[in-house]
Amino acid sequence: MFICGSDNAPENQNRDGDDESWLAMNAAPSIKIEHLSKRYGATVALDDVSFSLQPGEVCGLLGENGAGKSTLVKVLSGVVKPDQGVVWLGDSPYVVKDCQTAKAHGVATAYQELSLIPTLSVAINLFLPNPETNAWGMISSRRVEQMAAEVLNEFGVGDISPSALVEDLSLGLRQRVEIVRAMLSKPRLLLLDEPTAALSDREWLFNLIDQFVLGGASIIYISHKLDEVQRVCQHCVILRNGRKALEARVKDLSSNQVFSSMAGRSVVEFFPEKATSVRKAEQDVLRLDHLSCEGLQDVSFSIKPGEILGIAALEGQGQSSLFKALVGLMPLKDGQIIINGRPRTISSPRSARQAGLVLVPEERKTEGIFPDLTTRANISLPEIDKLSAAWLVQMNKEKEWVQEKAVKVDLGSEYIPLPITSLSGGNQQKALLARSLLTDPMCLLLFDPTRGVDVITKQTIYKIIREFVQGGKAVLFYSTELDELVHLCDRCLVLYQNAVVAEVPRGQLSQQKLLSLATGQLSNRTQDGQVAENKV
């Protein structure tokens, strides 16, 4: 049963201290995950993952992008079927065909991408797929809204109107509705996937979680925010490359241990020599003057020739808008982009390319590769006109140019004539980098280029970045792995709430510092005033 506002208020309970004795009383694990495996074609998403949860326990699930967290969530929620493995809920095996059966078994999920239907009201969304109907099978809005109002009040979000359409709510409020909906069905296992991504008031969620587990249900809490995991979870599992890299009690773990398990400290040893090639005396390759657009507020910075400028930010803090604006995918509201001293109007990726800016996008599958073409055709595309004479593509010249760039990115020549979809993620990313190098840009814009890429390829990408800036070019480099930013960048900007909150010079770069700045805890600015009020 859901306990609400009773003597078991959170402040009366010392979770850490009473943990062991309380849980010892309920020794049998309520959720057991055994040998779960899932592959998509050549990609292994989950590889023999096993762990278990006690009743009333909150288990954190950590891992970088591509580690397998979302696949695990999908398997547990009934969206995909695992290739191997069993999940036990209490004493019965849990076999799901679809999302509705999952709910019936007592598993509910608050998804990262939000599973609400924007054009329907909050009330209807809360009770999907079967809101209460009368004898005729019709849904009475008034009745449903009434029920929704009660529920929303119960969960402490009474200020959200039940008749409001989800699309009219801010992202933060939508996330709350998503969480409330998942908790509403009183599941035995609650999956929270990055639940605080858009929330500013996290205490609301932590209170709910504290109360929720009192009934004996368990929670799997997926987040990349360490401080949250430390606050709410007793137990934590770290995935890397689809495998369980670490499982431990939270209080036994240090932040450093977590980082190294997630990314693999061994990678640090393979970072290229941190030589600097910044040419301070020369003119900026790229300068932004008070750039504002949707999702970005008054950003100014500059990059010198030979410099690698890093961007550190949690999800959705404006980095996406920044990169889009630089290639003309986002209209500017204010400000200027100045390349090599000349202000340029960038209206499309085409004009950005002509100005010398090339973007290597975030999602290679949807935004990068052309799945029906060969790797060679994928790489040569931007310069295909230059490779043609009398309308016909000169195949030999194409082979030559592509081969030259492929060598630079360490892409084996046996992969080049193949369809690009038969390449691994790492090789595809290398192909995209080769494509970006083909037009000889002034400044490379890299958006999380090592996402979902194996360790060896990551090293190659680091090498490519370093080599690129040798000749006086520049790189703007956004990564979700702080390790990379610390070891590759000459300087690093931190974005928080759509604005630049800090600039960290080389000497002060550390993962801890970047993390603190990115989560908004330390700031070069004052708490409430400087970061602009009106943001969408």
Place this chain on the structure above:
Amino acid sequence: MKATPAKQRIAAPPAVFTREITAATIVLAAAVALILIMKLIFPSFGSLAQIAAILVTSIFLVVASCGQGLTILLGGIDLSIGVVMSIAGMMIAGLTNGSNDNLPWAVPLVLACCTGIGVLNGVGIALLKIPPLLMTLAMGTTFFGVALGATSGSLQQRVAPALQEVMSSHLAGIPVPVILMAAFVVVVIVGQQRTAMGRKLYALGSNQTAARIAGLPIVGLTIGAYAISALCAAISGLLLAGYSASATLDMGDPYLMPTIAAVVIGGARVTGGRGIYWGTFAGAIFLSTVSTIITALSLSQGWRNIIQGGIIISALIITFIQSKLSSSGN
């Protein structure tokens, strides 16, 4: 991703288009098989003259389907092809009026006007974001109305003799249209597979988002594809007018659905990104063969439609099965 540093295993077919070429050749083989089966049942069927006739009459579909193939490659469709064919035929007949005098300027004019219709299609689709189905259907209907108003729908009898000559003469025993068709096929295959524009069209059809980020001129390519489609329809209309020695306002209608069928049978993906002209050509030949057989069997128009529709559905289902098999084989 696996953490192993070893090179990934190469488990893919050697070339991108092998599957399509094989599929297309199978379709051609099917056409031949049909003729052979007919010959078994009706020994008088399948004489050299008849086969020549099949090839000659297939040129209209072969030429018109080229354009349809391009629009489908981009994930769109062109429903104005039938009307454009008719307009081209009516225009050339009206302008030449039974003599060859005006031919030198009439032909370019007709081609230019019809390409203009294609440009309008492209503009509406790329700039106004109107779905291709509806834009081309609307343009087709509109220009049908324009042509109707201009000609009052009357039959045009007087097509330039030169055009008629081309369609009925022989060169070294082979009908000229067949030679023209062969040349057309070669030009289109080279154009689609080996030119920069062809490459860009494939990229755009494969992933529009990536095309935008890679800086491809999406509007220009779209307009270009629909313009070429209208141009092909116009050429086809000219040839048809020459062959029939007359032109009517609905002479292009029977060819519209078959162009779509030809592209689909040829193995193209209807949502865009995949498909080669060799496949479309094979599909056109196959459909022409089927059409001749239907006429030989004296089946009514109704049966013709049912068979055509059935062929398209079968092709779609076969493609579906093929993709299911190949993905589960991974």
Place this chain on the structure above:
Amino acid sequence: MIPIRINRLNGAPLAFALFVAMYIAYALHMPSALSLFSITNLFNNTVVLALAAVGLTFVILIKEMDLSPVGVIAVTNVLVATQSGSTPYGALLCFLLCCLIGLGIGLINGVLVAYLRLQSLACTLSTMIICQGVALIILPAPGGEVAEFISYQLTDLIGGVFPVSAAILVLVAALWLFLRRTSFGIGLYAVGTDEVAAHYSGIKVNRIRLGAFALAGIFYGLAGYMLSAQIGSGDPRVSSSFLLYVFAAVAIGGTSLSGGRGGIIGSLAGAGILTIMQKMLFSLGVSDFYTNIFNGVIMVLAILLGNSTALLNKWREHRENFASSSYLRGREKQAGSKQAEATQ
């Protein structure tokens, strides 16, 4: 906060306003338009397009295409023309037959699109061609005769006051107001807006798709039945102009071609608008020849209008989202910064 009703109807109130305005303009030009005879005529002329547009709306709502209306109408029309005979139950049997055929074709389309995930355009194009073929086989040339009961009674009045066609449309509207509030109705909007979210929310997406096509088919069958009543004979030919009109009616009525928005009520209004426009053009003496051009241009304008309503909504949302979120963000930020202080 914006209540559900207005947003869901979207372009429908606008469409209705336009319809009323046009009717008034028409009546001013031709005073005889206000007579019961004229009104009955108007409804009779509109009912076929309206029913077809209603059917198509279900499919467009789930973000799919359907070219089969004209095919189903052709088949059902020729069947009624050849089978209705003059037996008293012929009319009822034909009615059931039309519904069943429509349902059957709709189910075939639905299975192919929902379960085999074939592209809806190519798939429904083929079923349309097949239907046309079947129609031609049943009745190779326009002809046949529709039973008197159908062609007289169904174009007439109930109790001498209310046109049968109007009654049918009222029933359809009532059916929609009911359907819209059922799980199925909600499911239609959900699937059309965001298929993945709908799936995650537990909605059976495939069933909804199948249901939409099946329902559409039934309405196309009904449209064919009413067409038989209107023209009194059978015509196996499929008109591409009519197909254009059906899409135009749906688009004018505010149903977005990208799914998830709109409804039947708007499509009914859209059908009305198109019919009145035709009547106006005719009464103004515009030649028949130009109706084709008119059809094409109207189609384009209808879609542009539909696109602009969607854009207008987006702009409105953006502004309100901006306003409300900045206020709430301010509140959340205050709470958040207090928390940040606490954890330091």
